[in-house]
Amino acid sequence: MKSISSIFLTSILILQANYSSSQNAGSPGVSSSKSNKKIQIYTTAENSDLKLSLSNNLISKEKATVFIEIDASKTFQTFLGIGGAITDASAEVFAKLSPEKQQEFLTAYYDKNKGIGYSLARTNIHSCDFSSESYTYIAEGDKDLKTFNIDHDRKFRIPLLKRAIKTADGKLTLFVSPWSPPAFMKDNNDILHGGVLLPEFAQSWANYYAKFIKEYQKEGIPVWGLTIQNEPMATQRWESCIYTPEAERDFLKNFLGPTLEKDGLGDKKIIIWDHNRGDMLEKRAQLVFSDPEVSKYAWGIGFHWYETWNGGTPKFESVGNVHKAFPNKNLLFTEGCIEKFDATKFQFWGNAERYGLNMINDFNNGTVGWTDWNILLDQNGGPNHVGNFCFAPIHADTNTGQLIYTPMYYYIGHLSKFVRPDAKRISETVSDKVLLSTSFKNTDGKIATIVMNQSDKNVVYTITVKSQKNTITIPAHAMQTLVY
Known part of the structure; x- marks a missing residue:
């Protein structure tokens, strides 16, 4: 049985590799469709091995029940x-x-x-x-x-x-x-x-x-x-x-x-x-x-x-x-x-x-x-x-x-x-309180949207930024960060 710290090191090395490659070569493990191309999903979920893990396999074709709309033109406090x-x-x-x-x-x-x-x-x-x-x-x-x-x-x-x-x-x-x-x-x-x-x-x-x-x-x-x-x-x-x-x-x-x-x-x-x-x-x-x-x-x-x-x-x-x-x-x-x-x-x-x-x-x-x-x-x-x-x-x-x-x-x-220092929080709306979310735009132009599911069931949601839409599954009792 692996120690907790060895599991951590393995997951964090995978995260580092995936994060670095995603900056250079698009999103690994994601279909080449236009709507999914520019987003990376990182997930931590209960009763799973997901710990800040790159998880673009959670892009979903199911029907969404929750909708998140992002308006990056409206900004609030500086992080x-x-x-x-x-x-x-x-x-x-x-x-x-x-x-x-x-x-x-x-x-x-x-x-x-x-x-x-x-x-x-x-x-x-x-x-x-x-x-x-x-x-x-x-x-x-x-x-x-x-x-x-x-x-x-x-x-x-x-x-x-x-x-x-x-x-x-x-x-x-x-x-x-x-x-x-x-x-x-x-x-x-x-x-x-x-x-x-x-x-x-x-x-x-x-x-x-x-x-x-x-x-x-x-x-x-x-x-x-x-x-x-x-x-x-x-x-x-x-x-x-x-x-x-x-x-x-x-x-x-x-x-x-x-x-x-x-x-x-x-x-x-x-x-x-x-x-x-x-x-x-x-x-x-x-x-x-x-x-x-x-x-x-x-x-x-x-x-x-x-x-x-x-x-x-x-x-x-x-x-x-x-x-x-x-x-x-x-x-x-x-x-x-x-x-x-x-x-x-x-x-x-x-x-x-x-x-x-x-x-x-x-x-x-x-x-x-x-x-x-x-x-x-x-x-x-x-x-x-x-x-x-x-x-x-x-x-x-x-x-x-x-x-x-x-x-x-x-x-x-x-x-x-x-979310890095000097990022700006941006406007978003979430259609259902089953999910909690906040979004920031970093100084490099990338947006990070954080989504949390406290419920006992997986939730399928669609996130919309201008004309770009992605439908994603968040597992039960999970936190996700979407970077796009």
């Missing part, structure tokens, strides 16, 4: 990228892999030809729950930051970031996020369990962001942007800090924004909120973006998908409402993962479909980029210093040294590999 968070946990697990498995992992995520071409990344400013311990970059009580250093990160995280950037051909858009100020700067004197930033340390904390960015850039790691605070309305048993809407606004307006400008970092993109979709997303946007004195510092607003924690449905409409209200500001998905780790569910297909559902709907509501949580965790869903274990698209079994590719990895790849 920033797709990626995941390079946390301490990810870096610590990566360091335990053999050199061969490390290279396989890097290729799988960051090589746009042999892998799925991640172009976006997030990392934590000192510790978060996905660190093996709590730590900061200064001695406790050092308000003037005289002891500031990032030696902790040089052991695991910085080496992984550098290799990821190199594998991505030097083009990895990185933003950074704090989970909590140091304990002495907070009213609860605790880096964990919420609390608020004390006013007398606001300037010191703003200086801390600037020092972190500068130190990372000295290491050759460009920082594109930052969020003000991870989940500012959640008191957690791990690193956390509470900001009311007004407190976040005032910290940005009076301290963080001016400090970054003063320190020559005014080009860094500042992202507010960095918490769940829903009413608060809209309220934060309204408060900050409607005030010119603070809005000038804010590139956009970030959000997570955990608003469903109490059994509710995803609030995609709140993303759309912010986009409509503030079309000149940017929406960025900054974190999402499958919670409550269960080692029996590495291959549970519903996890992948949750990713597909969220990605497609977020992009169709104006989101410019999408950031998964940890890029790598171990076989236990960690390490995590408070036991908050979860899933990642790829896990490493540190006992066997093998990589475990989950269906989530392939579903994310259906967008990240084929």
Whole structure:
């Protein structure tokens, strides 16, 4: 029986060969009829060997029941990228892999030809729950930051970031996020369990962001942007800090924004909120973006998908409402993962479909980029210093040294590999909600249409672009990317 990683390597090599040849010699395995000539179909499907596989044999002569019409003349937001968070946990697990498995992992995520071409990344400013311990970059009580250093990160995280950037051909858009100020700067004197930033340390904390960015850039790691605070309305048993809407606004307006400008970092993109979709997303946007004195510092607003924690449905409409209200500001998905780790569910297909559902709907509501949580965790869903274990698209079994590719990895790849930075989302209509879809036009002129079928049955659909029509079968519980 083949290992999961060997199956992955075989499929990805086939994909690379087919993708390369299709760029040079038309679509292999497709009839020479005019309607089918210019399209390539890549499919991932449950209960099959299809994993980002070239599958033009799914061109169909059956009668379609769903119709997708593309209008490339109508364009929307510009695509920033797709990626995941390079946390301490990810870096610590990566360091335990053999050199061969490390290279396989890097290729799988960051090589746009042999892998799925991640172009976006997030990392934590000192510790978060996905660190093996709590730590900061200064001695406790050092308000003037005289002891500031990032030696902790040089052991695991910085080496992984550098290799990821190199594998991505030097083009990895990185933003950074704090989970909590140091304990002495907070009213609860605790880096964990919420609390608020004390006013007398606001300037010191703003200086801390600037020092972190500068130190990372000295290491050759460009920082594109930052969020003000991870989940500012959640008191957690791990690193956390509470900001009311007004407190976040005032910290940005009076301290963080001016400090970054003063320190020559005014080009860094500042992202507010960095918490769940829903009413608060809209309220934060309204408060900050409607005030010119603070809005000038804010590139956009970030959000997570955990608003469903109490059994509710995803609030995609709140993303759309912010986009409509503030079309000149940017929406960025900054974190999402499958919670409550269960080692029996590495291959549970519903996890992948949750990713597909969220990605497609977020992009169709104006989101410019999408950031998964940890890029790598171990076989236990960690390490995590408070036991908050979860899933990642790829896990490493540190006992066997093998990589475990989950269906989530392939579903994310259906967008990240084929929709490239600076693409424009284009208009489409879908006749039946049995299929979800989104479409982008890349800068090379090629269009990528992503189609997802969550139903238990194969669906035959026709996609129309101007006068070109193709009828295609999408298997049950499958994701497809059409490139044409």
